[in-house]
Amino acid sequence: MFDWMKDYQKLEEDIAYLDYNLDKTKVELKRWISGDLRDVRLTAESDGAKVEEHLEAIEYELAHKMNAMYDLKYLISRFTGLENRILKMKYVDGMTLEQIAFDLHYSTGYIRRKHAEIRKIVKFLDEF
Structure with a gap:
């Protein structure tokens, strides 16, 4: 009956977490590029080398969730x-x-x- 409300709240929580994770990952990337970790030597397998990939994945998932939120809000606006x-x-x-x-x-x-x-x-x- 009101499943849309649960879906909305779940999406809201997911988006908030992804926003947090995106900010945290951007700070980590900055540390590797121009911060205290810039002189650390990286290998292809190291976590530092994968920060940009993690950032892209988070941005992709965030965009997907925000599109889902937009669609859900549109659907909700049509309920009577x-x-x-x-x-x-x-x-x-x-x-x-x-x-x-x-x-x-x-x-x-x-x-x-x-x-x-x-x-x-x-x-x-x-x-x-």
């Missing part, structure tokens, strides 16, 4: 129903429940109750 709209606005758009209530022309209390119901359903489905 109040529950899907609340979840999209809360977890994809990062809105507060108060903002969601205002935008959807519902009371804050109603949106809070709906959100609580949805969370119970999602939790039940996860346990099932």
